[in-house]
Amino acid sequence: MRPLVIALVAVLLAGGCSTPRREKITVACGAGEPWCAMMVKRFSDATGVEADFVRLSSGQALERIKEAGARQEFDVWHGGPADSYVAAKAQGLLAPYESGEAGEIRPGWADPDHTWSGVYAGVLAFCNNTRELAKRGLRPIRSWRDLLDERLRGGVALAHPATSGTAYTALWTQVELSGGDQDAALGYLRALHANVPGYSSSGGAAAVRAAKREAAVGVVFSHDCVAAQEQGYPDLEVTFPQEGTGYELGGLAVLAGAHDPDSARRYVDWALSGAAQRLGPLVKFYALPTNTGVPAHSKAADPAAVKLVPYDVEVAGNAKRALVGRFSREIAAP
Secondary structure (H helix, E strand, O other), rough: OHHHHHHHHHHHHHOOOOOOOOEEEEEEEEHHHHHHHHHHHHHHHOOOOEEEEEEHHHHHHHHHHHOOOOOOOOOEEEEEEEEHHHHHHHOOHHHEOOOHHHHHHHOOOOOOOOOOOOEEEEEEEEEHHHHHHHOOOOOOOOOOOOOHHHHOOOOOEEOOOOOOHHHHHHHHHHHHHHHOOOHHHHHHHHHHHHHHOOOOOOOOOOHHHHOOOOOEEEEEEEHHHHHHHHOOOOOEEOOOOOOOOOOEEEEEEOOOOOOOOOHHHHHHHHHHHHHOOOOOOHHOOEOOOOOOOOOOOOOOOOOOOOOOOOOOOOHHHHHHHHHHHHHHHOOOOO
């Protein structure tokens, strides 16, 4: 009997009688916290896979994912402008996956190599506090040029493009409006610098600052300003730059080195589905869905009514590191 006992002990030590591994994923989430919390909960409810999230702006998420290397702490990256996903792809940080839901996504709103997909779209706008602007003798801002008005000294809320995808969208919009001239784009932001009291780490914070009258106007995605309006700030008004404006394509990807890649892929399938993309308005998130079967909410920006610049996500993503570095050194340096 002794050999049998020894064999049994060996099996136990090797985990032969261990309980099945519990499915669990962690999401690096780049949208607002209420949306992130709802998404992981609804996914868990639908699939039985346990999920949690860490809320990070896109720049912060990219840095954490890159620094983790082989000891990756996240399985999925969800939300935040896709130009950061392009940068991550170039660094080998994303795991290609062609979801069965990919055919439902609007043409051109996903990576042709299937490393990331768009899950929502948002249009860059001005979030005006009409009361604060009136105190400065101004009406709601409708032009990038008007943001340079001396009466807006200390009154423009803008995030830093190193950490905020919203702010990088604003920066790249200036590149597009300048015909691809990065020097001219940085020149505009250098002129705007005098009106920005400090750069926040999160793009959505600009809407909050405008709502609380800590700023007269914030440069944000329109759905962030609409959400602030619905939280009880009636002085806010959304306007769009008449010269043209950029937009974000919120991304979604399985991360290279995911602890539970099977569950991560299930999350991607679920997030691309029509059922998931209908959930945003429940937490006052009014971005445009990318699933062709989901109609846009009435409070979402209408791309047909807004002048959009030809925002090339791939080009913007590949230029991000160098351009943000220049902004940090030449404009926002202490």
